[in-house]
Amino acid sequence: MFDIQLIIREKERVLAAMRKRNFADINLVDKALELHEKRRRLITEAETLRAEQNRRSKEMPQVTKNGPPEEKRALQEELKVLAEKVKSFQPLVRAIEEELAAVLLAIPNMLPDDAPEGGEDNAVFIKEWGKKPDFSFAPREHDDLCMRLFDFARGATLAGSRFAVLWGPLATLERALISFMLDIHTRERGYTEVLPPFLVNRATMTATGQLPKFEEDLFRTNDDLFLIPTAEVPLTNLHRGEILSEEMLPLAYCAYTPCFRREAGNYGKDTKGYIRQHQFNKIELVKFTRPEDSETELLKLLDDAEEILRRLGLPYRVVRLAAQDQGFSSAKTYDIEVWLPGQGRYREISSCSTFTDYQARRGDIRFKRKGAKATEFVHTLNGSGLAVGRTLIAILENYQRADGSVTIPPALRPYTGGWEKIEPT
RNA sequence: GGAGAGAUGUCCGAGUGGUCGAAGGAGCUUGACUCGAAAUCAAGUGUGCCCCGUUCGGGGUACCUAGGGUUCGAAUCCCUAUCUCUCCUCCA
Numbered sequence: 001m002f003d004i005q006l007i008i009r010e011k012e013r014v015l016a017a018m019r020k021r022n023f024a025d026i027n028l029v030d031k032a033l034e035l036h037e038k039r040r041r042l043i044t045e046a047e048t049l050r051a052e053q054n055r056r057s058k059e060m061p062q063v064t065k066n067g068p069p070e071e072k073r074a075l076q077e078e079l080k081v082l083a084e085k086v087k088s089f090q091p092l093v094r095a096i097e098e099e100l101a102a103v104l105l106a107i108p109n110m111l112p113d114d115a116p117e118g119g120e121d122n123a124v125f126i127k128e129w130g131k132k133p134d135f136s137f138a139p140r141e142h143d144d145l146c147m148r149l150f151d152f153a154r155g156a157t158l159a160g161s162r163f164a165v166l167w168g169p170l171a172t173l174e175r176a177l178i179s180f181m182l183d184i185h186t187r188e189r190g191y192t193e194v195l196p197p198f199l200v201n202r203a204t205m206t207a208t209g210q211l212p213k214f215e216e217d218l219f220r221t222n223d224d225l226f227l228i229p230t231a232e233v234p235l236t237n238l239h240r241g242e243i244l245s246e247e248m249l250p251l252a253y254c255a256y257t258p259c260f261r262r263e264a265g266n267y268g269k270d271t272k273g274y275i276r277q278h279q280f281n282k283i284e285l286v287k288f289t290r291p292e293d294s295e296t297e298l299l300k301l302l303d304d305a306e307e308i309l310r311r312l313g314l315p316y317r318v319v320r321l322a323a324q325d326q327g328f329s330s331a332k333t334y335d336i337e338v339w340l341p342g343q344g345r346y347r348e349i350s351s352c353s354t355f356t357d358y359q360a361r362r363g364d365i366r367f368k369r370k371g372a373k374a375t376e377f378v379h380t381l382n383g384s385g386l387a388v389g390r391t392l393i394a395i396l397e398n399y400q401r402a403d404g405s406v407t408i409p410p411a412l413r414p415y416t417g418g419w420e421k422i423e424p425t
Numbered sequence: 426g427g428a429g430a431g432a433u434g435u436c437c438g439a440g441u442g443g444u445c446g447a448a449g450g451a452g453c454u455u456g457a458c459u460c461g462a463a464a465u466c467a468a469g470u471g472u473g474c475c476c477c478g479u480u481c482g483g484g485g486u487a488c489c490u491a492g493g494g495u496u497c498g499a500a501u502c503c504c505u506a507u508c509u510c511u512c513c514u515c516c517a
Contacts, residue, residue: 047486079497
């Protein structure tokens, strides 16, 4: 929910941010102002009448007890008319408020002034880590290795395109990665592990920003529940409608969940291999912070995600997304991109963002400072820590050997029953 | 799936048609006491919106799970939904 007050106070800045995002419906801002003004006028009028009704109504017990019956009847008649009038405002006000809410829900989050201009190609390089492996042979792509263990044909039989079955060592490797990542985040990085529902309702999807605008990206059930596209959704909604106390903050949660995405609009993109699936596993990190802490907490969260790649010895770089490439609800996003030698390029493996108070506003997630009277919205942050399937791909491609076998990174071996490699298939 | 009970403020909990934004308690804040803490005592302590004055208040309005309804008037009565609990049924 965009803050109408911000529009009133700083319309030009809001518009500038929307233009920077290359957001089409810029007229939403004027629409919001207009509706807000209309609503104010209506409310003022309706509440004046209502006050009159309440005032007169208070006379009723007195009149009933002591007054003559005619006086009571007269008062009743009068109040009936007033009540009708007051009630006639209800549908008008509600219609306007619904319209205004719809408009405010459709406006993307504000951007910080230093948000980089441009789109996908304008991401700003932040840093890189690790040494790209040197191969004495032409490195293969992940699905070219372990060919029999990635079973896209049977995935298609069972469900359709963009579904896969993993066999044997790959299934184990995926499971090992999940435990490995969760252990690091919970034991070393202070996150509380959560196992949330994988299906959520409309209100939950609306708070984090997937609804109402992006329904076509989601899988929906007959019961009007949605399969989560990321654990960000249930984790961020954990405190929806709550007032947290300042001492609780920052809160840090992590969760393993499968993620389900329609991938609408990605036809023909990454159709080969395990890169882009309708269902994939992800470890997600979510934080709730005071507004003044969100910047530093974002950097910490980013480092928590990077740590997984460092432990696994996978080379990566970090970029800051340009305005047009950023998510609708996000104010600032860092992507971690892992090196994939088979593809010969970096691919996104984690996206770490601050949503400032945008999701908190939509989900009514507030906190109260010690000693303060007023409540404030928290800031919410999240990032992948990491996308499991893509980590598996990165291991295969970076640790492949000439004979088609794959070395298991040492840090992971306690989780794979001590295996040191996956044999070629 | 069947039968019944319930949902009140940060928490616990009273309230069954008007004087209820809501008793009481806990918590929290401030003050007193104290070298300090604890204990004790006193005062204060929900949120959104609208209007007016605009350090900071004042007035109004709405909110007692949500949405409808009855009524001049609803936390209180009726209907629906959601959730929780108990019993039965079923189930990994």
